[in-house]
Amino acid sequence: MAVVAVWKCDRDGKMFDDKKAAEAHDKMLELAANITDLIENSVKGISEEHSEAIGLLLAGKSEVLAKACKGKPELLLEEASDDSVTPLVANQ
């Protein structure tokens, strides 16, 4: 028997074996929360459900979003079409 370190993200309670992965998840949720705050402070009549979904959506795509903001907005559309591809899984 042994004890092992696991890492819990305070924001949502998600558990990680790896500290770096836990920190990355926490940073993603912080970005999502701040995008949500910005939207709620600026867009009248938006529901909390929608603003939170958008925060998580955009924070989950933060790498491509950063590139899009840096002069490659077309990357956001490529990303969207990637998501809609259903992978073929054979022989399972």
Next chain:
Amino acid sequence: MAVVAVWKCDRDGKMFDDKKAAEAHDKMLELAANITDLIENSVKGISEEHSEAIGLLLAGKSEVLAKACKGKPELLLEEASDDSVTPLVANQ
């Protein structure tokens, strides 16, 4: 009398004296449109009015949004509070 070049952004008809400024405006609107598309494709029940407002809001803050996506999410909150400061204008 003389003729001078002016630059029109096709997307919204806005006119510019400076070509670079016109191109930057066009790129901002392209980013806004693509963020809006991504949201409309991913967030169920969002209204066109809200998704367009959010696209424009975020595209208008593309520099700080890019930094936020690169590990500085707190910048989005500073930006929000900056916006609420009313500049003092004296002697005008």
